[in-house]
Amino acid sequence: MKAIVQDTYGEADVLRFEDIDRPVAGRGELLVEVRAAGVDAGVWHLMAGMPLIGRPAMGWSRPKMRVRGLELAGRVVAVGEGVTRFKEGDEVFGTGWGAFAEYVRVKEDKAAHKPANLSFEQAAAVPVSACTALQALRKGENAARVLVIGAGGGVGTYAVQLAKASGAQVTGVCSTAKADLVRGLGAEVVDYTSEELTGTYDLILDIAGLRKLGTLRKHLTRDGTLVFVGGEGGGRWLGGMQRSLGGLLLSPFGKQNLRGLFATEPAADLEHLRSLIEAGTVTPVLDRTFPLAQAADAVRYQHAGKARGKIVVVP
Ligand SMILES: NC(=O)c1ccc[n+]([C@@H]2O[C@H](COP(=O)([O-])OP(=O)(O)OC[C@H]3O[C@@H](n4cnc5c(N)ncnc54)[C@H](OP(=O)(O)O)[C@@H]3O)[C@@H](O)[C@H]2O)c1
Incomplete structure (x- = not known):
């Protein structure tokens, strides 16, 4: 599958659009076909390895996780052992490490059913x-x-x-x-x-x-x-x-x-947001969509701080 990978820290030039192995859902995980992934500010931090206080967790001299991206929306294509809330074919949103890819593993407790009134692009802009x-x-x-x-x-x-x-x-x-x-x-x-x-x-x-x-x-x-x-x-x-x-x-x-604040994306909060979104109380503000192959440009655009609301990449 296609994915955005990096092997060294740096500015967006370190990101490459490459073929890598498709992941497999483990226990308590979903394999999700990514339909859109949000570009949150954390993507730049993990890409750049900054600030340095985060390096013990991110990897000291190179990123521990090669594939960038975290928040996403997509369709479940397989469920791992022990998963009870989702089945193949469900449309979901949530977080999974390596969401700038065609497929990503998502823990069941970091996912919720996609709000019915949102497109995949809009839903991917929500979780983080x-x-x-x-x-x-x-x-x-x-x-x-x-x-x-x-x-x-x-x-x-x-x-x-x-x-x-x-x-x-x-x-x-x-x-x-x-x-x-x-x-x-x-x-x-x-x-x-x-x-x-x-x-x-x-x-x-x-x-x-x-x-x-x-x-x-x-x-x-x-x-x-x-x-x-x-x-x-x-x-x-x-x-x-x-x-x-x-x-x-x-x-x-x-x-x-x-x-x-150290924010996380638990299923309970995603479900709460889903109900607010479906009630029309909250609506994602989308600035632009980039093709996955141009994720480096998307990260540059996000980091420049000019986006009105959110931006997403689409495989
Ligand atoms: N603590 C956590 O767990 C957590 C979680 C997520 C994100 N974050 C952090 O939260 C920050 C914002 O993330 P984001 O995704 O919202 O980024 P963003 O989309 O780039 O938004 C930042 C906004 O700040 C505005 N801004 C820039 N300079 C400003 C100033 N001097 N005064 C007021 N506004 C200014 C920018 O637009 P204008 O200047 O055009 O108004 C921009 O709209 C990032 O540093 C991110 O790392 C922390």
């Missing part, structure tokens, strides 16, 4: 980014005023919709190019290229921009919650994690709750 937004929002439940920094990107477009659905008043921070998109999702907009942040919020999701901890805390209510979700361009060793470590150290000394 929407689960991240959902889990970040859970850290500050019942927040009346929510600030989403990086509101026009993959995680941000879900965060705005999910926060709105919870009844919160939502403000999204983004560039001019994404202001109409973010407003259309139901948020008030702060265009960071021309406006300063004002006011205070019960919950801040810090998804992009690497603003200083002190700046963010100024815009947090006395007992508010700040969740460090991400941000590109930090140091080689820690990336954007430096600020969450600072938050972790400060948090016990005040009422403000300063938290990091």
Whole structure:
């Protein structure tokens, strides 16, 4: 089968479109024919091997896993021993390592039935980014005023919709190019290229921009919650994690709750998202689709930060 593989860390030039063996579903796994795979920011990190703190898990001098891609939607072509929730022919979405390929193994507990009202391309854009937004929002439940920094990107477009659905008043921070998109999702907009942040919020999701901890805390209510979700361009060793470590150290000394996030994609969250999507409460925002053979261009495009919402590759 065709897949996107790499044997060294680096920029997108290290990605190759090659023939490799088709995987086989093991115990508790599905073999899924990939119909579309999402390009989340983590793809770049695993490709580049950055930040270095992740290398023990990713592989110190070369990637342990050669095939890139994680979130996907497709059709089940075989089920391993012990699988009870799925059968051959089911349309699913979820995560599986090596999703930039024609087939991928997916653990049963990382999959759900595809939302009936979504195409495969739309469904592939959900698992990583929407689960991240959902889990970040859970850290500050019942927040009346929510600030989403990086509101026009993959995680941000879900965060705005999910926060709105919870009844919160939502403000999204983004560039001019994404202001109409973010407003259309139901948020008030702060265009960071021309406006300063004002006011205070019960919950801040810090998804992009690497603003200083002190700046963010100024815009947090006395007992508010700040969740460090991400941000590109930090140091080689820690990336954007430096600020969450600072938050972790400060948090016990005040009422403000300063938290990091390590998101996962459990079946229960995928099922919850499926029901919100089928009810029309949440809709994936798709910017562009690339052919699998051009996955390197897709990763470059994603990493440039210009995508409105999500991008996907299609085998
Ligand atoms: N903690 C976790 O478990 C977890 C899980 C998933 C992702 N992440 C991280 O979350 C981050 C975002 O991921 P993503 O998939 O949403 O990426 P993305 O699609 O590239 O979105 C990032 C957005 O940030 C905006 N942005 C850039 N500079 C900004 C600034 N100074 N202020 C406000 N917004 C700015 C960009 O657009 P504009 O500048 O045009 O507005 C872009 O829309 C990444 O760093 C990723 O690694 C973390």
